[in-house]
Amino acid sequence: MGLLAYGADGYGDELLAGAWVTVQLAVFAYALAAVLGTLMAILTLKPRGVRWAVGRVYASVATGVPSLLVIFLLYYGGTEIVHALLVPFGVDERPSISPFWAAVAALAFVYTPYLADLLRGAIHNVPKGQLEAAEALSVPRRQIWLGVLLPQALRIAYPGFVNIWVVLLKDTALVSLAGLTDLIAAAKVASGSTREPFLFYGVVVVFFVLFAAATIRLANRHARRLDRGVRPSEA
Amino acid sequence: MGLAFQTDLGLDARLRHRAAIEIRGLRKRYGAQEVLRGVTLTVERGEKIVLCGPSGSGKSTLIRCINGLERHDGGTIAVNGVDLDADGRGVQDVRREVGMVFQHFNLFPHMTILENCTFAPRHALGLSPAKAAERAMHHLARVRIADQAGKYPAQLSGGQQQRVAIARALCMDPKIMLFDEPTSALDPEMVSEVLQVMEELAAQGMTMLCVTHEMGFARHVADRCVFLDHGEIVEQADAERFFAAPESERLRAFLNQMLR
Amino acid sequence: MSFDFALAWDSMPALLNGAWMTVLITASVMAVGAVLGFGMCLVRMSRNRVLAAVGAAYVAVFRGAPSIVLLYLVYAGLPQLSIVRDTPLWVLFASPLFCAILGLGLNHSAYVVEILRGALSAVPPGPVEAALALGLSPRLVFLKVRLPIAVRYGLKAYQNEVLIFLKSTVAVGAVTIADLTGAANEIFSMTYDPFTPLVTAGAMYWAMTNSLRLAFEALDRRLNRHLAAGVPDSRPATARRADPGSALFRRLRRSPAKPAE
Numbered sequence: 001m002g003l004l005a006y007g008a009d010g011y012g013d014e015l016l017a018g019a020w021v022t023v024q025l026a027v028f029a030y031a032l033a034a035v036l037g038t039l040m041a042i043l044t045l046k047p048r049g050v051r052w053a054v055g056r057v058y059a060s061v062a063t064g065v066p067s068l069l070v071i072f073l074l075y076y077g078g079t080e081i082v083h084a085l086l087v088p089f090g091v092d093e094r095p096s097i098s099p100f101w102a103a104v105a106a107l108a109f110v111y112t113p114y115l116a117d118l119l120r121g122a123i124h125n126v127p128k129g130q131l132e133a134a135e136a137l138s139v140p141r142r143q144i145w146l147g148v149l150l151p152q153a154l155r156i157a158y159p160g161f162v163n164i165w166v167v168l169l170k171d172t173a174l175v176s177l178a179g180l181t182d183l184i185a186a187a188k189v190a191s192g193s194t195r196e197p198f199l200f201y202g203v204v205v206v207f208f209v210l211f212a213a214a215t216i217r218l219a220n221r222h223a224r225r226l227d228r229g230v231r232p233s234e235a
Numbered sequence: 236m237g238l239a240f241q242t243d244l245g246l247d248a249r250l251r252h253r254a255a256i257e258i259r260g261l262r263k264r265y266g267a268q269e270v271l272r273g274v275t276l277t278v279e280r281g282e283k284i285v286l287c288g289p290s291g292s293g294k295s296t297l298i299r300c301i302n303g304l305e306r307h308d309g310g311t312i313a314v315n316g317v318d319l320d321a322d323g324r325g326v327q328d329v330r331r332e333v334g335m336v337f338q339h340f341n342l343f344p345h346m347t348i349l350e351n352c353t354f355a356p357r358h359a360l361g362l363s364p365a366k367a368a369e370r371a372m373h374h375l376a377r378v379r380i381a382d383q384a385g386k387y388p389a390q391l392s393g394g395q396q397q398r399v400a401i402a403r404a405l406c407m408d409p410k411i412m413l414f415d416e417p418t419s420a421l422d423p424e425m426v427s428e429v430l431q432v433m434e435e436l437a438a439q440g441m442t443m444l445c446v447t448h449e450m451g452f453a454r455h456v457a458d459r460c461v462f463l464d465h466g467e468i469v470e471q472a473d474a475e476r477f478f479a480a481p482e483s484e485r486l487r488a489f490l491n492q493m494l495r
Numbered sequence: 496m497s498f499d500f501a502l503a504w505d506s507m508p509a510l511l512n513g514a515w516m517t518v519l520i521t522a523s524v525m526a527v528g529a530v531l532g533f534g535m536c537l538v539r540m541s542r543n544r545v546l547a548a549v550g551a552a553y554v555a556v557f558r559g560a561p562s563i564v565l566l567y568l569v570y571a572g573l574p575q576l577s578i579v580r581d582t583p584l585w586v587l588f589a590s591p592l593f594c595a596i597l598g599l600g601l602n603h604s605a606y607v608v609e610i611l612r613g614a615l616s617a618v619p620p621g622p623v624e625a626a627l628a629l630g631l632s633p634r635l636v637f638l639k640v641r642l643p644i645a646v647r648y649g650l651k652a653y654q655n656e657v658l659i660f661l662k663s664t665v666a667v668g669a670v671t672i673a674d675l676t677g678a679a680n681e682i683f684s685m686t687y688d689p690f691t692p693l694v695t696a697g698a699m700y701w702a703m704t705n706s707l708r709l710a711f712e713a714l715d716r717r718l719n720r721h722l723a724a725g726v727p728d729s730r731p732a733t734a735r736r737a738d739p740g741s742a743l744f745r746r747l748r749r750s751p752a753k754p755a756e
């Protein structure tokens with residue numbers, strides 16, 4: 001167990017730093033995907049028209065290719081892509097893109113349509129009567145969205161959102177192939193130089209299983225709070 | 236009682252004679268709940284018995300014990316002389332002798348009507364596909380549904396499905412048929428087509444034990460009506476007496492409720 | 496930022512080579528996953544407490560671990576065991592391809608266990624009882640009645656799982672296998688053009704995932720032809736949904752967030 005010690009003798013600190021990268025990556029990518037997914041859900045609410053068609057094409061691409069490929073694309077080509085996006089605004093710069101942010105953007109790109117699909121479905125499942133009631137009370141549109149529709153839709157979509165979180169968390173494991181020193185990369189280095197692959201990869205497996213379980217517990221507790229007053233009879 | 240004529244037989248014949256179903260002191264419990272509390276019932280060959288009783292009285296449980304879908308906890312069951320002991324030996328032999336028709340048809344949804352009927356003869360009796368199909372078509376014609384043989388169960392009405400279920404059971408050439416409320420999941424206009432098939436079967440001499448609350452059927456067909464309540468046989472009599480002059484208070488109350 | 500058609504054309508042989516590797520791995524993992532998944536599902540559903548616990552642990556570990564970690568474990572870890580090192584098994588584990596198929600197969604099979612288990616327990620008891628009542632042996636009833644019905648229930652979830660793991664085969668790059676992503680990467684490192692090889696590879700992945708999806712949908716139509724139009728569909732809701740866009744979140748129903756029913 002000395003191998004897991006903190007400091008120069010063990011690999012505890014390296015693993016911890018790697019785990020921290022993994023967690024940050026997952027959290028940032030998920031947060032970005034949630035924001036973009038919400039926007040996409042609202043923009044593609046009606047199943048027809050240009051916006052919807054564009055949304056479908058995007059979803060088909062994002063769900064049809066591996067996320068690692070997108071990570072590579074943004075990592076190698078991110079500078080050029082940002083440059084091309086900035087030129088129309090008269091900015092001629094080539095910012096360098098770090099692997100970390102390339103990975104965040106790539107994972108967000110891939111998972112946005114999944115979250116958007118969930119949320120769109122949930123919005124359609126919010127009872128129509130409430131909308132009409134709000135409109136009858138002449139609540140402004142923006143307030144209907146922010147105060148009535150989205151909170152309830154989020155509650156309905158919540159379990160799906162939690163599931164996507166778990167999948168995204170596991171998908172972050174691929175970023176080590178793009179050169180990020182996340183938990184996997186740290187474990188690989190450690191097991192390579194100590195010849196103890198079972199120990200270090202075992203730690204990684206335990207981390208992923210436990211971290212997913214812990215976040216799910218947290219989410220479930222939060223879900224119960226969201227549900228308060230909605231289904232008082234049920235647990 | 237069906238046993239009465241047995242005294243006319245000589246000793247030799249009596250030894251050879253075995254009733255179709257002999258149940259003695261049958262007990263069955265689910266956890267703490269005693270569902271069958273010492274049921275004794277003999278069904279003679281060729282006899283038609285209608286079993287009725289309030290919901291939860293144990294009718295389905297009794298029927299299901301007879302072909303081993305439920306294990307009993309006490310007492311004995313013998314079907315055509317084969318003992319069905321509590322640890323489940325003899326089950327396979329018994330099941331080939333006994334056809335069963337369920338309330339909800341329970342056809343195999345992924346097989347055509349013909350496949351539903353040929354499946355067991357092919358795999359349990361080892362019939363060739365052609366032989367099994369020939370037999371299936373014979374019985375499907377008997378229940379007047381041969382023209383639907385290529386369809387799937389979901390494409391048939393409830394009454395049609397139940398007739399297929401009867402044909403499927405008949406394809407195993409059973410000596411005895413058990414029916415568990417075969418018409419109670421059907422729309423009213425489909426009940427009679429199924430009852431008619433059952434009556435024809437009875438007329439052809441099949442031994443039948445039917446859980447049903449169709450009184451017309453009971454009057455027409457039943458040699459004996461048995462009233463089960465709280466896991467006990469409370470009263471049994473021929474159909475005429477059963478409905479016209481019930482002896483026990485519980486049966487009177489049950490019939491009153493039924494007729495209301 | 497531009498797409499170089501000439502380069503794309505020149506890269507075709509290398510990319511197709513990589514694509515072939517991806518297809519090969521996917522097909523092998525599906526085979527391994529089906530066999531292992533079926534076997535472990537029986538273990539998982541065993542009435543024997545110990546066996547059932549072993550099955551549950553199998554699912555928890557191999558489904559919860561990212562497949563790249565399983566690849567490393569098989570590739571770097573197992574050869575350290577003397578049972579592998581000192582026996583002819585060594586030859587197998589020296590092959591990255593074998594390790595990749597085994598590692599991904601462990602992950603995939605854990606999902607198959609849960610899909611199959613969910614589907615088997617969703618099969619209504621009626622047809623099974625009817626088959627038993629006809630005097631068929633329990634084994635035959637399982638193979639010919641319960642399993643076929645369960646396969647129809649689980650097909651949609653299985654389709655989603657296969658599509659997802661097809662995309663996760665990119666992890667084989669970790670054990671030095673040149674799959675489609677690896678081939679695209681190789682071309683990038685030679686030409687420094689990130690867009691052409693990666694976008695071309697992406698198009699190939701897209702074609703693969705969508706042809707597989709179409710194949711599954713054809714199979715689904717074929718298996719479920721007994722559900723004629725206009726006839727109420729009695730399958731569980733999970734077996735019925737068919738919107739390809741929401742493929743993932745159906746798989747997700749089965750992931751650890753909702754502990755297996």
Ligand SMILES: Nc1ncnc2c1ncn2[C@@H]1O[C@H](COP(=O)(O)OP(=O)(O)OP(=O)(O)O)[C@@H](O)[C@H]1O
Pocket residue numbers: 265270288289290291292293294295296297
């Ligand atoms: N698998 C089971 N587990 C526990 N209890 C059961 C089970 N099956 C039946 N029971 C109980 O056994 C009792 C008898 O059930 P049974 O199905 O035999 O009644 P029934 O006479 O057929 O009623 P019904 O007319 O409603 O079909 C009921 O109280 C029921 O709740």
Ligand SMILES: [Mg+2]
Pocket residue numbers: 294295296415416
């Ligand atoms: Mg009943």
